[in-house]
Amino acid sequence: MAILVTPETRILVQGITGDFGSRHARLSLDYGTQLVAGVTPGKGGQSFEHGTHKVPIYDTVANAAKQSGATVSVIFVPPPFAADAILESIDAGMDLVVAITEGIPVNDMVRVKHAMRGSKTRLIGPNCPGIVTPGEGAQSHGGCRIGIAPGYIHKKGNVGVVSRSGTLTYEAVWQLTSRGFGQSTCVGIGGDPVNGTSHLDVLKMFNDDPETEAIIMIGEIGGDAEELAAEWAAVHCKKPIAGFIAGATAPPGRRMGHAGAIVSGGKGTAADKIAAFKAAGIAVAETPSVMADTLLRHWGKA
Amino acid sequence: MNIHEYQARELFEKFGVATSQGRVAATADEAIEVARSLGDKPIVVKAQIHAGGRGKGTFTNGFKGGVHMCKNPEEAGEIAGKMLGQTLVTHQTGPEGKVVSKVLVAEAVDISRELYFAILLDRATSQPVVIASTEGGMDIEAVAEHAPEKIMREFVNPFLGLQPFQTRKLADALGLKGKQASQAGKLFTALYKLFMARDCSQIEVNPLVVTPDGQLLALDAKFNFDDNALFRQPEIVAMRDKSEEDPREVAASEFNLNYIGLDGNIACLVNGAGLAMATMDIIQYCGGKPANFLDVGGGASKEQVSAAFKIILSDPNVHGILVNIFGGIMDCNVIANGIVAAARETHLGIPLVVRLEGNNVAAGKQTLAESGLTIITGSDLADAAHKVVAAVKAA
Numbered sequence: 001m002a003i004l005v006t007p008e009t010r011i012l013v014q015g016i017t018g019d020f021g022s023r024h025a026r027l028s029l030d031y032g033t034q035l036v037a038g039v040t041p042g043k044g045g046q047s048f049e050h051g052t053h054k055v056p057i058y059d060t061v062a063n064a065a066k067q068s069g070a071t072v073s074v075i076f077v078p079p080p081f082a083a084d085a086i087l088e089s090i091d092a093g094m095d096l097v098v099a100i101t102e103g104i105p106v107n108d109m110v111r112v113k114h115a116m117r118g119s120k121t122r123l124i125g126p127n128c129p130g131i132v133t134p135g136e137g138a139q140s141h142g143g144c145r146i147g148i149a150p151g152y153i154h155k156k157g158n159v160g161v162v163s164r165s166g167t168l169t170y171e172a173v174w175q176l177t178s179r180g181f182g183q184s185t186c187v188g189i190g191g192d193p194v195n196g197t198s199h200l201d202v203l204k205m206f207n208d209d210p211e212t213e214a215i216i217m218i219g220e221i222g223g224d225a226e227e228l229a230a231e232w233a234a235v236h237c238k239k240p241i242a243g244f245i246a247g248a249t250a251p252p253g254r255r256m257g258h259a260g261a262i263v264s265g266g267k268g269t270a271a272d273k274i275a276a277f278k279a280a281g282i283a284v285a286e287t288p289s290v291m292a293d294t295l296l297r298h299w300g301k302a
Numbered sequence: 303m304n305i306h307e308y309q310a311r312e313l314f315e316k317f318g319v320a321t322s323q324g325r326v327a328a329t330a331d332e333a334i335e336v337a338r339s340l341g342d343k344p345i346v347v348k349a350q351i352h353a354g355g356r357g358k359g360t361f362t363n364g365f366k367g368g369v370h371m372c373k374n375p376e377e378a379g380e381i382a383g384k385m386l387g388q389t390l391v392t393h394q395t396g397p398e399g400k401v402v403s404k405v406l407v408a409e410a411v412d413i414s415r416e417l418y419f420a421i422l423l424d425r426a427t428s429q430p431v432v433i434a435s436t437e438g439g440m441d442i443e444a445v446a447e448h449a450p451e452k453i454m455r456e457f458v459n460p461f462l463g464l465q466p467f468q469t470r471k472l473a474d475a476l477g478l479k480g481k482q483a484s485q486a487g488k489l490f491t492a493l494y495k496l497f498m499a500r501d502c503s504q505i506e507v508n509p510l511v512v513t514p515d516g517q518l519l520a521l522d523a524k525f526n527f528d529d530n531a532l533f534r535q536p537e538i539v540a541m542r543d544k545s546e547e548d549p550r551e552v553a554a555s556e557f558n559l560n561y562i563g564l565d566g567n568i569a570c571l572v573n574g575a576g577l578a579m580a581t582m583d584i585i586q587y588c589g590g591k592p593a594n595f596l597d598v599g600g601g602a603s604k605e606q607v608s609a610a611f612k613i614i615l616s617d618p619n620v621h622g623i624l625v626n627i628f629g630g631i632m633d634c635n636v637i638a639n640g641i642v643a644a645a646r647e648t649h650l651g652i653p654l655v656v657r658l659e660g661n662n663v664a665a666g667k668q669t670l671a672e673s674g675l676t677i678i679t680g681s682d683l684a685d686a687a688h689k690v691v692a693a694v695k696a697a
């Protein structure tokens with residue numbers, strides 16, 4: 001079943017005519033994803049063409065969703081306009097909004113998060129690589145690729161991957177695929193301090209998903225989302241989890257690339273998170289090179 | 303982004319946050335003039351650098367202390383003259399210190415109580431939180447650990463803002479009564495407006511004081527601003543003082559590279575913030591010490607790779623380089639060409655270990671192999687990290 005999205009899920013792209021949005025829209029179409037509509041205000045009525053694909057463009061998300069039957073929106077809109085784009089998708093009643101945009105002001109996200117209370121929409125991101133549910137074809141073709149992850153490194157299978165970081169997710173996925181183990185769904189929740197979906201939210205979904213048999217959870221310094229997820233997993237998670245935390249060598253008080261990756265006031269250190277993982281029975285990878293191997297040992301597959 | 307104390311006070315004045323009288327001065331004469339304008343009051347002269355610990359710091363010319371009390375304007379001018387243009391070393395500046403180009407000249411305020419007041423973002427609940435404590439002037443983290451009951455937290459609904467009843471609760475918890483309570487209401491509300499209007503990620507008032515005559519004043523504050531919001535905060539951007547920042551970090555930001563200098567000897571160049579942190583970690587795990595954090599981003603160009611090499615090599619402590627690229631979408635061969643060009647351009651004389659994986663990796667590895675340069679390749683991240691640590695130890 002996978003989580004959040006399946007190969008049949010219909011997607012619309014907000015910001016499809018921009019440089020970034022169009023590049024990744026093409027890659028998703030090549031991957032076989034059901035990318036059915038685009039939204040760029042002022043360009044409604046035009047279409048986005050790629051090979052044999054002709055994706056209609058609309059002025060508003062509401063209209064795009066209505067005409068195309070899309071239930072998921074992915075956002076490539078520049079930071080000053082991204083919060084508005086997310087709110088537009090919530091207003092249009094999308095099931096899921098995936099915000100790829102990096103650099104959205106934190107105060108904008110604080111308001112978006114509060115505006116979302118009580119809505120049925122789930123937000124993933126912002127500042128995230130997106131979601132991949134691999135397909136059955138060669139190099140996982142035919143899957144649902146939302147965002148900027150390289151599709152071909154995936155393989156259909158039974159490991160769920162959740163991470164704040166894009167390239168560390170790819171690293172974990174590639175290690176799994178190279179060892180013959182596929183993924184149910186890979187979710188990048190993003191590196192910002194205020195995001196829509198937490199490690200814990202995704203863990204719960206993986207726990208309930210019959211197709212997911214084991215989980216890799218990747219975290220980094222800053223905040224306490226990893227600790228909260230670990231605390232829950234210790235009691236409720238039925239599936240083996242391997243974890244990795246980045247940033248053990250990061251100096252305190254400095255933001256390490258991601259807006260949320262900062263140790264402040266002695267809180268959010270890698271040591272605390274690793275200790276929380278261990279206390280919860282999560283197998284901790286000592287280095288990012290052994291994320292898959294650590295899981296496979298813990299899972300009894302190696 | 304950080305700002306100077308005098309700039310924090312300018313923001314206080316603009317938003318109606320009560321503070322002491324004072325102004326910035328760039329020369330000794332200006333310092334005298336400012337001191338005279340304050341009237342016949344005791345004066346304090348404070349060196350303006352971003353680092354803390356100024357009072358206990360020492361100038362490289364031997365003059366002690368970056369904060370001095372003065373009896374009259376002439377003395378304020380004399381002290382300012384000893385600070386301006388000189389280098390102040392504190393426990394936060396490192397041994398090289400910081401050049402003082404401005405001083406704050408302000409009335410010296412008598413203090414009967416020191417309080418703690420801060421506004422910051424609470425990540426867990428995604429909203430601003432006000433933190434107040436009667437234990438001003440103390441290390442607030444130590445208070446949180448040893449006397450958590452002395453710390454009050456008030457969460458703020460971002461749509462409503464800080465409400466009057468909340469400022470009353472805070473004033474009450476701080477023991478501010480009567481006229482002081484109403485002063486507190488005004489001061490806290492003004493600070494919250496400033497926090498939101500200028501996209502602050504933190505305002506820590508240190509200290510918030512009560513004077514013997516009952517005035518409540520915010521004397522100094524540590525501000526942090528949300529870098530993501532600087533595009534709409536021209537007033538804050540204008541306050542940036544690049545001379546306070548690591549020149550390598552300033553150079554990197556001009557090329558859209560994310561660089562943070564550290565004190566190790568193995569440099570790294572990585573795509574993606576998470577992988578860049580993890581690469582630093584694995585260098586340490588293998589027995590080395592990372593010299594920097596460097597994220598070249600998801601779509602690095604040849605020019606960016608070249609600029610990144612130059613920045614890395616401007617650090618004299620660097621004795622080896624580890625390049626770790628997981629090119630998911632990015633073409634590994636483009637990166638390989640960038641590495642080769644940069645290594646040639648900089649006449650690289652230290653070990654270079656490259657780990658490439660992903661899109662078009664075979665062509666990338668071939669480019670490296672055919673370059674004629676001594677480039678060590680790593681089969682995976684662990685292999686590459688071991689090799690760079692070994693190469694640096696052998697050199």
